Amino acid sequence: ETGVTQTPRHLVMGMTNKKSLKCEQHLGHNAMYWYKQSAKKPLELMFVYNFKEQTENNSVPSRFSPECPNSSHLFLHLHTLQPEDSALYLCASSQERDMNQPQHFGDGTRLSIL
Amino acid sequence: GENVEQHPSTLSVQEGDSAVIKCTYSDSASNYFPWYKQELGKRPQLIIDIRSNVGEKKDQRIAVTLNKTAKHFSLHITETQPEDSAVYFCAASRVGTALIFGKGTTLSVSS
Numbered sequence: 001e002t003g004v005t006q007t008p009r010h011l012v013m014g015m016t017n018k019k020s021l022k023c024e025q026h027l028g029h030n031a032m033y034w035y036k037q038s039a040k041k042p043l044e045l046m047f048v049y050n051f052k053e054q055t056e057n058n059s060v061p062s063r064f065s066p067e068c069p070n071s072s073h074l075f076l077h078l079h080t081l082q083p084e085d086s087a088l089y090l091c092a093s094s095q096e097r098d099m100n101q102p103q104h105f106g107d108g109t110r111l112s113i114l
Numbered sequence: 115g116e117n118v119e120q121h122p123s124t125l126s127v128q129e130g131d132s133a134v135i136k137c138t139y140s141d142s143a144s145n146y147f148p149w150y151k152q153e154l155g156k157r158p159q160l161i162i163d164i165r166s167n168v169g170e171k172k173d174q175r176i177a178v179t180l181n182k183t184a185k186h187f188s189l190h191i192t193e194t195q196p197e198d199s200a201v202y203f204c205a206a207s208r209v210g211t212a213l214i215f216g217k218g219t220t221l222s223v224s225s
Contacts, residue, residue, distance in 0.1 A: 004157075033212065042217040043158070043203065056212060090157070100146035100165070100207055105157040 003027045006091050006106035013081065014114050021076040021109045023091030029104070031097040032074040034066060035090040037108070043090070049074060050097035078111075086113045116141040118206050120216025127194050129225045137204035137216050138186040144206040147180060147187045148213070153200045161202075162189070194223045 004025045013019050025032065034046040048056035049068040063085075065077040074091055088108045095101040117140040127133050137147075148163035164171045164178045164187065171178050175194075180187040187206075191198055201220050205213040 043215040045212055045214075048212050097212060100209060102148055102160045102163060103213060105150075105159070107157045 003104050004091060004093055004106035006089075006109050008109055009107060010110045010112075012112045012114060013078070015081055015083075017081075018077070018079040020078065021089055021091075021111075023074040023076075023106055025072055025074075025091075025093040025104070025106075027093055027104060029093035029095050030071050031094045032068060032071070033092040033094075033103065034074065034076050035092065037088040037090055038086075047076075048097055055097055081111075081113045083113050086111055116144060116206055116208075116211065116214040118204060118214050118216040120204050120219055122219060123217065124220045124222070126222045126224065129194060129196060129223055131194055133189075133191045133194050133198070133221055133223075135189045135202055135204070135219045135221070136186060137188070137206070138184075139206040139214075140185070141206070141208060142182075142185060143208040144185075145209070146207050146213075147178070148205050149178060149189050150203040150205070150215075151200045152203065152218075158203060191221075194221075196223050196225050199223045 007022045031050045036044045046060045047066040052068050067075040090108045091106040092103040094103045120137045145166035150158040151161045152158040162178050175192045177190040201218045203218045204216040207213045
């Protein structure tokens with residue numbers, strides 16, 4: 001299934017670097033999500049966009065900055081990250097945020113902070 | 115807000131046995147309950163979901179049951195196979211909220 005594509009698949013960066021994660025969905029969905037998945041932890045919802053508008057920010061540190069230029073693309077801009085930010089970052093999409101529809105996930109970006 | 119508890123955190127079964135994973139939720143208005151399977155190194159994938167207007171749903175070896183009164187729902191896998199080994203996540207939501215996920219259950223099926 002290639003409905004939700006994330007790039008890069010792996011990223012190693014230093015704490016002072018700036019990088020961006022990209023997510024693209026080809027499913028015609030209007031809601032997109034960023035999740036953080038750490039070892040032995042649940043999926044932590046970070047941000048939700050519905051029709052390009054941010055509807056949720058779950059107390060995420062400002063060193064993570066999301067951007068949603070249109071309903072098909074979602075970015076996560078990273079700067080001055082900490083070692084504890086090393087995790088798998090998953091993007092997902094659904095038809096709409098409020099409509100109780102399944103979410104479709106990408107393969108994730110494995111992020112390692114040196 | 116919604117809180118989803120999932121048990122057990124790990125489950126080991128022999129091939130051919132049944133496996134049951136249980137989740138409880140706190141928001142009585144929740145009405146959508148999906149289950150996701152995440153194999154090692156892969157994306158979470160939806161395997162089955164249920165809405166609050168039904169009590170049970172089956173898809174081949176997988177079934178989900180919902181008890182709205184007790185606010186819990188369960189995943190049942192029968193005749194388990196080694197390829198069923200994965201992490202399983204339950205989730206819950208109601209109209210107007212994003213999905214809230216449980217902490218996951220690591221299922222190991224040994225042959």
